[in-house]
Amino acid sequence: MPSPRVLVFPGSNRTGSFNRMLEALVVRELRAQGADVVDIDLRDYALPLYDGDLEAAHGVPEPAQRLHALFRESAGIFIVTPEYNAGIPPLTKNTIDWISRVRDHGGIPAAFGAPLFALGAASPGGLGGYRCLMAMRQSLELGLGATVLPTMVSISRATDAFDAAGEFTSPSNAQAVARAVDGLLAAIGTRNAPAVAG
Ligand SMILES: Cc1cc2nc3c(=O)[nH]c(=O)nc-3n(C[C@H](O)[C@H](O)[C@H](O)COP(=O)(O)O)c2cc1C
Numbered sequence: 001m002p003s004p005r006v007l008v009f010p011g012s013n014r015t016g017s018f019n020r021m022l023e024a025l026v027v028r029e030l031r032a033q034g035a036d037v038v039d040i041d042l043r044d045y046a047l048p049l050y051d052g053d054l055e056a057a058h059g060v061p062e063p064a065q066r067l068h069a070l071f072r073e074s075a076g077i078f079i080v081t082p083e084y085n086a087g088i089p090p091l092t093k094n095t096i097d098w099i100s101r102v103r104d105h106g107g108i109p110a111a112f113g114a115p116l117f118a119l120g121a122a123s124p125g126g127l128g129g130y131r132c133l134m135a136m137r138q139s140l141e142l143g144l145g146a147t148v149l150p151t152m153v154s155i156s157r158a159t160d161a162f163d164a165a166g167e168f169t170s171p172s173n174a175q176a177v178a179r180a181v182d183g184l185l186a187a188i189g190t191r192n193a194p195a196v197a198g
Pocket residue numbers: 012013014016017018019020082083084085086087122123124125126127128129
């Protein structure tokens with residue numbers, strides 16, 4: 001069976017971002033478990049803040065169309081995002097909102113209904129971005145018909161969670177990433193498995 005394609009991106013462009021560190025470790029674990037990883041940087045998909053007038057005048061910007069194509073070509077999508085004010089930060093939300101405006105090439109069902117989603121967050125605080133993960137789940141599941149896997153990665157006290165080389169300082173966080181990746185790849189395998197005759 002070919003390796004499942006999994007798209008991964010961090011919802012922070014900040015130099016030294018904890019979520020970029022977490023994303024790099026998710027990418028490494030996905031590769032170690034046999035996935036065909038497409039690792040992207042949202043700085044290569046710069047989008048204006050969503051504006052209905054802009055959309056009416058110019059359509060959906062080309063970077064959102066490219067992201068839509070990547071979404072619909074992926075068996076899995078692992079999004080790693082910070083939490084802002086107990087919710088989804090603008091970079092992550094704006095990216096999802098623009099992709100949801102692409103109406104051709106299968107539109108929302110192809111981009112959000114076809115792949116399986118996994119979520120992760122890192123935060124210097126004690127809740128590890130968990131409220132953002134729940135808000136992401138609401139938006140993806142209720143708003144866009146996505147399937148979001150139950151196991152999510154939540155890294156709290158991020159200032160102490162990574163060493164200078166970007167490795168986890170605690171084995172339990174590495175195990176949480178391994179479990180989430182394993183769950184995602186297993187769910188993709190189950191979904192793609194041929195139906196048993198009989
Ligand atoms: C506007 C704003 C709101 C924030 N709100 C929260 C919050 O609700 N919960 C939290 O854990 N951290 C919050 N933070 C702190 C972020 O978790 C922290 O800046 C983190 O480093 C951002 O992720 P990054 O390192 O990947 O860029 C907030 C940061 C900003 C700039």
